[in-house]
Amino acid sequence: MKKFFLSLLVSFGFITGAAASEGGYAWDKFPTEKMSDMAALQHGAQLFVNYCLNCHSANYMRYNRMHDIGLTDDEIKKNLLFAADKVGDTMKVSLDPKRAKEWLAAAPPDLTLIARSRADISKGSGADYLYTYLRTFYRDDTKATGWNNMAFPDVAMPHVLWELQGQQVAKFVEEKDHHDPSKTIHRFEGFEKTSPGKLDEHAYDQAVGDLVAYLQWMGEPAQEHRVRIGVWVLLFLSVLTVFTWRLNASYWKDVK
Template sequence: MKKLLGVLIFMLACTAGAHAAEGGFHLEKAPARVNDLPALQNGAKLFVNYCLNCHAASSMRYNRLKDIGLTDEQIKENLLFTGGKVGDMMTIAMSAKEAKEWFGAAPPDLSVIARAKSVNAGPSGADYLYTYLRTFYRDESRPTGWNNLVFPNVGMPHVLWQQQGPRELTTIAMHKSEGEHGWERVTTTYDVNGVATVKHEPVTGYHGHETMETRFTTKDPAKAAAYESDVADLVAFMTWMAEPVQQQRVRLGVWVLIFLAFFTVITWRLNAVYWKNVK
């Protein structure tokens, strides 16, 4: 028993460590659109136009998109730009060797990225992707000119920046300093061109802990609102793509549980009838 408890404690500790390793920036809840066919179709269009240039989805065939309401003709006309066949895999022309030479590392395959980024008993992969795609900001110090709050110093540029529109990022960090006050507030503002302005302020009488606040200021609210909706659709599509049979699996599981419950009642009554005359 003690050994079993020790194993359970060890597993919980490992899980907590994994959560801490994944932690950092708070992940926001992604809108639930995985059952919304128009949203999935828009997400598929965005994925093919903006993601499939560098990232492959080699576990997915184009004809599987018929499951989200598209026809073969619609797939050919709107999603197949290389003259391929509807039954082809969603691959890219760039090889892994070329990607490594050009970018330093091959962009990951996105077939199951939504499942890969999930944390047991924690945020879902959809939450990760939703927050990640909404927290890019201009940073002139980076080679690509972009940075990300969820994935600091990410090598990927913000490919959807024109859809989102210009915006500024302000971070306010409270941390310990070596000065006489012991604490200082550091306010950093990245303007629309990625130029950072840093302001240091000593803080007296502070008895809290180190904190970090972030705030985005958009310069085009209408564009930003449309981008938010598009990101929700794109994440919904990647979530669906990671497990296209998810809804069928859930429905089948419900029917299995109903059957087991019904069969349990029958078995219980048969058992009672069988043993009622046994002394």
């Protein structure tokens, strides 16, 4: 298991490696309310299967675990089961890792725990990172794929959701480096849309939020259940503390 976590952190450099150096592009806040929205999680699962599962596996997640987000076996078979035969199978892909390494320079990593692995205490949660990453792709003809990313400069992965978002370019302004006037830096000023996608900006942000919610849920499907149990455990301990305190006081009141 330890080797798995280490390999996951290393291999994810292909899609979501360290976001530039210290500092870099600020992460946007992921809409956490989507984690309790079953419709959003179901839509996110659909987006994951259609756009991510072609290259990226989720080997530690079984299709039938989606029962927890309100999907039946029939719904899973009809809408999501394209890369496996049974709902009890794990979410594997047919892409051969050796071939992928030859074609793409690195094998696309498994995404089961990707939202949990990308947290940065100085910037935000892994969900914040993914939400920013999937919304800040821009056209860059100097790159082999034709794409670059603000959250992960020089990313090797192309923008798989470009048909939904459309295409945009990043606007930079040259200015002197405050720390070294002899150097010139490029300050990001914003994006300019060059061609529309199937979704407008708001709808695309909502779709990305749904996808990230699913990725976050997939990393720990029992998270909501764990939190609810934790609240009851804390309440029980609080009540027990009061009884224990009064019992202790009663026991020692006649002791001098």
